[in-house]
Structure formats: C-alpha cells, structure tokens
Amino acid sequence: MRVFIALAPPDEAKHELEAVLRPAYDAYPRMRWNRIEDWHITLAFLGELPVGTVPPLRPPLADLAASHGPVELALRGGGHFDERVLWSGIDGDVDGLHRLATDVRRVVKECGIPFEDRPLRPHLTLARARRDDRSSVVDVAAGLAGFTGRPWRTQRLHLVASDFGRGPGPIRYRDIEAWAFGGR
Numbered sequence: 001m002r003v004f005i006a007l008a009p010p011d012e013a014k015h016e017l018e019a020v021l022r023p024a025y026d027a028y029p030r031m032r033w034n035r036i037e038d039w040h041i042t043l044a045f046l047g048e049l050p051v052g053t054v055p056p057l058r059p060p061l062a063d064l065a066a067s068h069g070p071v072e073l074a075l076r077g078g079g080h081f082d083e084r085v086l087w088s089g090i091d092g093d094v095d096g097l098h099r100l101a102t103d104v105r106r107v108v109k110e111c112g113i114p115f116e117d118r119p120l121r122p123h124l125t126l127a128r129a130r131r132d133d134r135s136s137v138v139d140v141a142a143g144l145a146g147f148t149g150r151p152w153r154t155q156r157l158h159l160v161a162s163d164f165g166r167g168p169g170p171i172r173y174r175d176i177e178a179w180a181f182g183g184r
Contacts, residue, residue, distance in 0.1 A: 001161045003049045003176070005061065005104050006040035007097075009075060009124065013152045014039055017075050017088055020147050021126065021140075028136040031086070031127045038173045039124050040160065041073075041090060043101040044108055046115045053113060057159060058177055060107045065157040065179035068103065071096040074151045075124060078144025083134040086141055090122035092151055097122055104157070156180050 014036050025033060076091035090097065101120045108115060129137040156178040163172045 001049060001051060001054070002163075003046040003054060004042050004160050004162070005044045005046070005108070006042045006158045006160055007071075007073075007100075007154050008040050008156070008158055009073075010152050010155065013075055013149050016149050017124075017126075017147065020144065024140045024143060028127075028133075028140060030130050030133055031136050031140075032130070033127045034125055035172075039126070040158065040173070041097075041122060041124055043104045043120070043157075044115065045118075046108065046113060049113065054159070054176060056111050057108065057113070060111060061104070061157060061159060061177075062179045064103055064107055066182040068100060068157075068181050070153040070155065070181045071100055072151050072153050073097065075147070075149035077147055078126075078141045079123075080137045080141045083137055084129050085125060086127040086129070086137045087123035087125050088144060088147070088149075090124065091148070094122060100154075154181060 018036050024031075071093050073090055073092040073094075075088045077089045078087065079089060080086050098120055105115075105117060109117075127137070127140070158178045159176045160173050161176050162174075
C-alpha cells in the first residue's frame with residue numbers, strides 16, 4: 001500500500017478555502033481537483049510499503065501523538081509546483097510543524113522503514129493540471145495569493161493509505177489509524 005503520515009485541517013478551515021476556490025472549480029473543470037475530505041499536510045511520505053510493514057508503526061506513532069502538543073496553523077495563499085500542482089500554503093507555528101515532522105520521521109527510521117527523507121515544504125495540495133493545460137494552475141494560484149484562513153489547532157496525527165494510480169478516478173485516501181495529540 002502507498003502510505004504517508006499527515007495532518008488534516010478541520011472542516012471549518014477546509015470549507016473556508018473551498019468557498020474561495022468555488023469560482024475556480026467552475027472556471028477550470030478539467031483540473032483534477034482533490035476531494036476536500038482528502039486535503040492533508042504530509043509530514044512523511046513513505047511510498048509503497050508491504051502491508052506487514054505498517055503495524056509496527058502504530059504504537060510509536062500513538063506514543064508520539066500522545067506526548068506531542070497540538071500545533072496552531074492556518075491556510076494561507078497559494079502557489080504551484082512546476083505549473084502542474086496547485087497548493088495552499090501553511091502559516092502559523094511552522095517551526096512547531098517542522099519539529100513534529102522531524103519527530104515523525106525519526107519514529108519511521110527507528111522502525112526500520114526506508115523512505116526518501118525530503119525537506120518538508122508545508123502545503124496542502126488542491127489540484128493537478130492536465131498535461132495539456134498548465135496555465136490553469138498558475139491562474140488559480142495567483143487568485144489565492146491574498147487568501148488568509150483562520151487559525152486552527154491540529155487535532156490528530158494520521159497514518160494514511162492512498163489508492164494513487166489504481167484507477168481512472170481521483171486519488172482516494174483512507175486513514176489506517178489516527179491518534180489525538182496529547183499535550184505538554
């Protein structure tokens with residue numbers, strides 16, 4: 001299964017951004033829009049893993065969440081990667097977000113799971129352009145430049161599986177498990 005560890009914004013924050021995006025949904029129907037219920041901030045992308053690799057991650061991730069306080073974040077602005085991927089930026093306690101990602105990645109390494117440890121670029125992926133229509137991503141990103149969402153506190157750490165590349169429809173995500181943040 002394809003696996004990653006992530007945070008999910010609360011519904012209120014997602015709906016606030018969705019309202020701003022509504023005109024773009026109509027103006028650019030050919031873009032491959034991510035479903036709002038699947039919006040997330042990836043902390044560690046583990047890639048394709050054998051099913052048996054996942055259970056050992058559960059106890060240390062549960063312990064990490066229980067010992068880690070929530071992080072206050074907000075969605076802000078927009079941009080794109082290579083004129084193909086549209087995203088919203090992350091604002092707020094970005095240093096705390098980086099510390100959390102570092103802790104998550106340490107746990108993954110301690111479990112002996114190899115993964116590509118790329119630098120964290122906090123963002124929320126919103127859509128992907130079709131190969132023949134890259135200008136739409138650039139236009140929508142420009143329209144998000146002034147967006148500032150309300151602050152929110154992270155609630156849970158999510159271990160997620162995706163069905164990327166397993167059919168013609170949109171990518172679908174499902175929680176394998178999620179743990180509430182405790183506090184310090």
